[in-house]
Amino acid sequence: MRRTGRKLGILFLTVVVAACGLPLFGCSCSGGGQQGQPQAAEPKLAIIHTNDTHGYDMPAEPTDSAPGVIGMAAVAQIKKDYEEQGYEVLLLDDGDAIQDNVLVNLSRGEAAIDFMNAAGYDAMSIGNHEFDWGADNLEALIAKANFPVLAANITVDATGEPFAQANTVFELGDGTKVGVFGLATPETQTKSSPKNVAGLTFAAGEDMYRCAQEQVDELKAQGCTVIVCLGHLGSLGGAAPNRSIDVLENTEGIDVFIDGHDHEVVNEEVNGSLLVSTGCHIENIGVLLYEDGAFTEQMVEYGTYDGKDEATDKLISQTNDEVKSQLSETIGTTDVALDGERDPGVRTQETNLGDFAADAMLWQARQASGQTIDGAIVNGGNIRASIGVGEISMETLMTVFPYNNSLNAVTLTGAELLEVLEAATFCLPEASGGFPQVAGITYLVDTTVPYENGEQYPDSTYYAPANPGARVTITDVGGKGFSLDADYTIAASSFITAGGDTYYAVAEAYQATGYTTGYSDTEALINYLQTELGGVIDATYGQAGERILIAVE
Template sequence: MVKALSRRAFAAICAIALVFGIVSLSACTVSEAPSQSGEQPQSEGKLAIIHTNDTHGYDMAAEPTDSSPGVIGMAAVAQLKKDYEAQGYNVLLLDDGDAIQDNVLVNLSQGRAAIDFMNSAGYDAMSIGNHEFDWGADNLEKLIGRADFPVLAANVTVDATGEPFARSNAVFEFDDGTRVGVFGLATPETQTKSSPKNVAGLTFAAGEDMYRCAQEQVDELREQGCAIVVCLGHLGSVGGIAPNRSLDVLANTEGIDVFIDGHDHEVVNEMVNGSLLVSTGCHTENIGVVLCEDGSFVEEMVAYGAYEGKDQATDDLVRATHDEVKNQLSEVIGVTNVDLDGERDPGVRTQETNLGDFAADAMLWQANQASGQTIDGAIVNGGSIRASIGAGEVSMETLMTVFPYNNSLNVVTLKGSELLEIIEAATFCLPEASGGFPQVAGIAYAVDTLAPYETGDQYPNSTYYAPANPGSRVTILDVGGRGFSLDDEYSIAASSFITSGGDTYYAVAEAYQKTGFTTGYSDTDALVNYLQTALGGVVDESYEKPRERIFVAVE
């Protein structure tokens, strides 16, 4: 866990380490949608923009759990569109990205199933999220070709040609003459939020360049006679990095009527610089509905439990895919006697958790087994852990839901100074959440969140910055049971996402080019093998609580 300490206690821990020579210095309106019985009055000429974001393959309806408020599902989205159309609305069904990856329901097909569900539901357009690149740019191009709707990203270009990677915008004209223009923006964080190798050769316009791109799109769509302009911008407004948030785009452009946001999994409904900014959270926990009449835009979000409609054809398709995946991944590989915490915040993106410990222990164990040498430590970025594991049987489906990426497990040798920079950079925004937060094994470190993070140079092809003064917030207490020195070298196990420079880990990629090697195992292999072999198939009570490897100073 991130053990919360007073600053005095924090200082004491660091002082003891020095003595023993082991340290070298948002609100939303919720309403019911029109029912299939036609209870709401006819409303000719009105526009309903139904929108989703960050569905992440959670396309099958599911009851609430301790960690989820419930999943409405794609069959409900499909029926909702039909219901509004039946009520006389002009309807657009839009998605803001991160649709094809995360849940095993869509992962086994590398996103094809997600696109098939969206085709069945009748989507009119989607933007590209960072996770659309998780199976590689070539795979995404195939999915774009498979989609019955345009996939949009105005700010992504191909370096070799200077041409757009995908369509920039689309114009929709309804029978009453209403023209609606929609353009897409992909987060510049994609350069590190997906594995960097997956976006090699692509440029994501950021900051002023992205604002200029957005304004050009607005102007172009207005020139085409669009009375309404919608931005599908997978950027995020909460916890994102200025200057690449939706808030930054809206502050630096004019003429966007509705900005449909995503990426940060927040529920948003607010006016910003004359534009309506909305986002539904994630996993179809809500379905957004923006209603437009006489130039006024109002979000009337449909929450889980507020709507029971279901399109049968879409439901049949989703269930058939679900059953097929279940059959493939039904093998039980072990049990856990304790709940393993994979929540985001507070959780694996802000503090040490027992699931983070389990995952890092597995990587370290597997790297030791594979290399035949002693590996000092392991780092697992919190963003790679996608869900919790409840006490009970653990199947392959469970593990692949929680750890969906199946990255290769690599080893890199780092100088102590490099390791300090890496952990300092990866914890730059604590106590705010970050997908780069390092869950660790064989390593103990402390973070003083009361000290400011001073930015140095921006990492190449990244939205992140190196720390100007590594060690100003982070103190490494121990690595591999042999203390810590800036000058010593340490062998560290990590996924290929980290060793290729994902998230804040650019410095790892530099070192990996010189000293790295692959173990021949994936991170999924490590988890399975550690559970079955090292733990004898049982995660026991020794993992009931985090093991106090990470300490954080608080007031």
């Protein structure tokens, strides 16, 4: 097999399916106009795929709060297994690989690219978290990768040129050409800090559908008979009209859409195309087998495969040891388990970990400013994992809170704060990374009332609420009750004050009234735990408080 412009040699696939313990589930479909074509000399092709690995490259046993992680060394070995079995193999990743777990964070994602190079990846798409260290850092990582990093729908405003390579073509041994193109979620404009993507435009909605169709047409013109989209978009309702299913329903000719972003396991047919996603954190590894003109998805689940590539495993283990040696310091303990799960969890409801984090931000801002700070907001997407009972190391803290944003303060009117909370809870009861965990604030969300879009926020996929207060009722801020006309000073991370997620109204206010406290959110958590709580999170945080009430049908 070869990638156009670069010889790769012939790839032979690994294990018989039964030998790998690969459970077959879901549908098979051909898509993209492949039905009815002659099947002579069909290529024996396997596409192994991952998404949202987030630096969880080291294998890990399941815990009470997290599934098991198969690990990147297993991905590398599965590729070798299928090659040895006589398949031609493509190893693809759908983005969000370089940021989250401390294993890759300390190197600003460089370690993740090293692991992927070792595993033999053939291509990846750009996820929103690829921008978390800034566009310049991402460009350096793209240069470091031994494989193309794809995104067809990102344009540099100053030049009108693409930010990244749009597509790549692989030619199999029998001459069959496989075209792969990338799409990045337009939500990147606010899912990463807006400053990290300043000067870039992400084609969205109809423009993204048109971009995708142009990619399909271009690849077909190059002789590709198999078309794969690596689209880091997600398929949940809150991301409409920029979901994978929206693209598939508005384009023709995509055989397989490998998705990510929302951490869901997906295997379904949409408009004649196969839509697949493995979840996240290498809890599963996807294997697409192409036979008789159709793809069938098979999933390697945790516990069904114990192979590992020794060279990749050695590299990851050495990096892990180095990280642990740097972050082994114990900074406190917790007597209670702290809930940082996504859904249900910090993206859908108040949790005790959300309370702890918001309390820490509020406390640190008050200590730093010497001024009245009425409340604090922490977006649920800032909390990446749970914390179990026992010691809390620096490694644990930086795994749960990896971003190390600056801690800022901003003064909002009651009307602005109401807009902020209404917008940040727009898709409840569906999960959103913008969901506001709070301190010093109590509010109610009535999810039986539909969210009505007002004007779209600039440079965002989100909309202001048409009627602030239709779903959200604020009952108290800073022990003062609540008034639309009053001013409230709120502590929040620089991600929120820059307008990340749905928080555009905060960014506007910050330009006039905001300031930095001089601390990071990580420092706030450490200082609050060690100084205010005496190093112990006790039964006070045993349950979530009653700061957020959610009315459902």
